[in-house]
Amino acid sequence: MAPHQLRHVLDAEWGEGWRSLFARFDEVPFAAASIGQVHRAQSLDGRDLAIKVQYPGVRDSIDSDIDNIASLFRLPGLVPPGMDLAPLLTEAKRQLHDEADYEREARWLVRFGALLSGSADFLVPAHVPEFSTPRVLAMSFVESVSLDALAQEPQETRDRVAERLIDLVMRELFVFRAMQTDPNLANYRYEPQSGRIVLLDFGAVRAFDVALSEDFRALLSAGLDNEREAIRTAMLKIGYFGEKTPAMQRELIIRMFQTAMVPLRQPTPFDFKASDLLERLRAMGQTIGTDRDLMHVPPAETLFLHRKIGGMYLLAAKLRARADLGRIVAPYRAFIAPV
Numbered sequence: 001m002a003p004h005q006l007r008h009v010l011d012a013e014w015g016e017g018w019r020s021l022f023a024r025f026d027e028v029p030f031a032a033a034s035i036g037q038v039h040r041a042q043s044l045d046g047r048d049l050a051i052k053v054q055y056p057g058v059r060d061s062i063d064s065d066i067d068n069i070a071s072l073f074r075l076p077g078l079v080p081p082g083m084d085l086a087p088l089l090t091e092a093k094r095q096l097h098d099e100a101d102y103e104r105e106a107r108w109l110v111r112f113g114a115l116l117s118g119s120a121d122f123l124v125p126a127h128v129p130e131f132s133t134p135r136v137l138a139m140s141f142v143e144s145v146s147l148d149a150l151a152q153e154p155q156e157t158r159d160r161v162a163e164r165l166i167d168l169v170m171r172e173l174f175v176f177r178a179m180q181t182d183p184n185l186a187n188y189r190y191e192p193q194s195g196r197i198v199l200l201d202f203g204a205v206r207a208f209d210v211a212l213s214e215d216f217r218a219l220l221s222a223g224l225d226n227e228r229e230a231i232r233t234a235m236l237k238i239g240y241f242g243e244k245t246p247a248m249q250r251e252l253i254i255r256m257f258q259t260a261m262v263p264l265r266q267p268t269p270f271d272f273k274a275s276d277l278l279e280r281l282r283a284m285g286q287t288i289g290t291d292r293d294l295m296h297v298p299p300a301e302t303l304f305l306h307r308k309i310g311g312m313y314l315l316a317a318k319l320r321a322r323a324d325l326g327r328i329v330a331p332y333r334a335f336i337a338p339v
Contacts, residue, residue, distance in 0.1 A: 001037065001055060003027050009056055013133040021131070025051075033186070033201075035100055040141060048141040049128060054102060062096045082295045091300035099203035102137040108178070108202035109139065115176055115339060116199070121164045123196040144189035144198045150319060161190065162272070162321035163328060164197060166312055170332045173216060173305070177208045177338050181304040183311020185318070206304050210338075212238070216305075221333045223261040224326075231257060239299045249288060249296075256284045264325045273320040278313060 001009070006027060010018055019025060022041050029037035036054040043049060070089050073079050098104055106127050113124040123142060131138035150158055165188065172179035180187070182204035189198040208216075215238050222230035232254055235241065240257075241250045260281060263270035316323060 001053070005056060006053065009053055009135065013136045014131070029053075031186070033184075043128075043131075047128070049131070050125065050139050050141040051131065052102070052137040052139075054100065054135040059097065059100045062100065063093055066093050066096070080291070080295065083297065084295075085297065088297055088300060088303075095204065095300075095304075101134065101203075102132065103134050105201075105203045105205075106132055106137055108180075108205040109137075111178070112176075112180070112199065112202060112205075119196070121196060122168070123191055123194070123198045125198070125200070142189070142191065142198050143193075144191045147185060147188055147190055147315065147319065150190060155320075155322070157195075158319040158321045159269075159323060160195075161197060162312075162316040162319050163323045165315065166323060166325065167328050169308060169312055170329055172308075173208060174213055174332045175336050175338060177210070177213050179206050179208065179305065179308060180204060181206050181308045183308050183315065185315060188315070204304075206301060208301065212301060213338075214335075217332065217335070219257075220329065223257060224264060224329070224333065226258065226261070226265065228254070228258075238302060240302065241298075242296045245296050249291060252284060252288055256281060256288075259284070264329055266326065269322040269324045271322045272313065272316040278317070 014021065021044065023044050023046070024040075024042040026040040029039050031038040035058045036052050039051045039053065041049040041051050066089055070085070073085055079085060106129070109124065109127050113126065116122045116124055125139040125142050128138035128140065147161070150161060169179070180199070180202055182201060184201070187199070187201045189200065190196075191198055215234060219231065219234035219238060222234050232250075235254065235257065236243070241253055245253075259277070263275070263277065
């Protein structure tokens, strides 16, 4: 935003004369993303703050933008005939409206802060409610570095960060039953002084009900044991494919899952950087995606979960990490009471 746009938004949210609320407010943002930008500030009582300000008009454009995408999908050849993307596009609208709702994000920020309170591995900024509105989210500023800065750190440090983030995915799915599903690298930072991972941006949090969480637990257990029939049953129940999905597609989806599970069954740490697993899975996925008989679309919750898992894989590869995946996921085969 140009400075005058920023002032216009903050005048509307905080009232004219809002500068008197701060000892310092930097008009030049130190971070920006698709729906907002973040400014440094200091309160009159000396607290260092990060103020996320939403771009004007973002919420109003969501529905029309998704409708425009839907129009493109109607062009011949873009999607297989018979595939119904309407439920997914409806879910995309809902997700984007959620991400543009800073009051909702504030609630999840507070919730994850409570869930991870006292953690030696993670740090969640504190919500600052007196400066927060539907279009402004205020939180404590945490001095930290990007995960890119860990590239030259010892292997042990990079491995630890990757393992903690992978374990967090398991905790989100099976213990918290709420997951931050946007694995953008900028949403994770590192506090060198304490060695903690700083978690940012809770706009894309998805809640999982007990039944779905337990269905994924059954799939995890079947995958670790490589029990093919149990894998098929669990994947069918979750919705990876339907009863009418052609046998060839169904078999390829099962084989993709079995391939993805190999690193979790091996007795040694998995080397993310050296492995070609992602390329092999991508090739298998492209085979499915180019099948003109493809009609089934998995549930949105499953797609958001896989976005997170795929993002963690890429993040671990970027860190050139080695992780003992079997050791990390093994405890989650058993039921753990949610918190």
